[in-house]
Amino acid sequence: MIALVMCGGKGSRMESSEEKLLLKYKKPIIEHVLNALEQSHFFSKIICVTSDNAPKTRQFVTKLGFEIMETEGHGYSEDLSKILAKFVEPVFVVSGDMPLLDPAAISKIMELVDPKNIWNSIIVRKNFLTSLGIDAEFFITINGEDYAYTGISVIDPTKIHLGKPVDEFFVIFDDKRVAMNLNTKKDYDLLCIA
Secondary structure, three states: OEEEEEOOOOOHHHOOOOOHHHOEEOEEHHHHHHHHHHHHOOOOEEEEEEOOOOHHHHHHHHHOOOEEEEOOOOOHHHHHHHHHOOOOOOEEEEEOOOOOOOHHHHHHHHHHOOOOOOEEEEEEEHHHHHHHOOOOOOOEEEOOEEEEEEEEEEEOHHHOOOOOOOOEEEEEOOOHHHHOOOOOHHHHHHHHHO
16 A cells, blocks of 8 residues: 655645644654654555645655655645546555654554545544544534544545546544644644643
8 A cells, every 4th residue: 555645735724934744843744744654564655745835845755765746736635636546556645734643543544444445534523623622624414413534545546437426435533643634823733732
């Protein structure tokens, strides 16, 4: 399985002059994600998906020795769709802004997902996010309960056919290690005082 780290976003909601993934939480945020993926020993390759939106992040991950793939930087979903078409094996997609992600959380996710599903999205309950003081911009409702995407998906791109809808399966994993995405200054402040 290949790990794809989405790290080409603008990070405009952070309202910082520094690139979001290079903000420090002991070390740059992106480095926490990359270390967790490496130390999990699940992946044959780790690829950083970058764009011109974050040139310093691209430079940083390249210096660390990670392979990069470029996108146009039009947005997470559009960039991911174009990148997925280039793979012929399952991929573990993760946002580069998850500083609490660790190998144990990755291992638990791999236990929870069904590899027969084309698209497994890891989600957390809105109530759980609220209990952590985290706000999300977008929620989905399943059986009357609200959930937020974590930024992690396990996808088999070989089963995706152009123009045909893909069934998305949801895996609920209420865990701070996957719930904490840095999207805003408030998120970063919460992280730093935790």
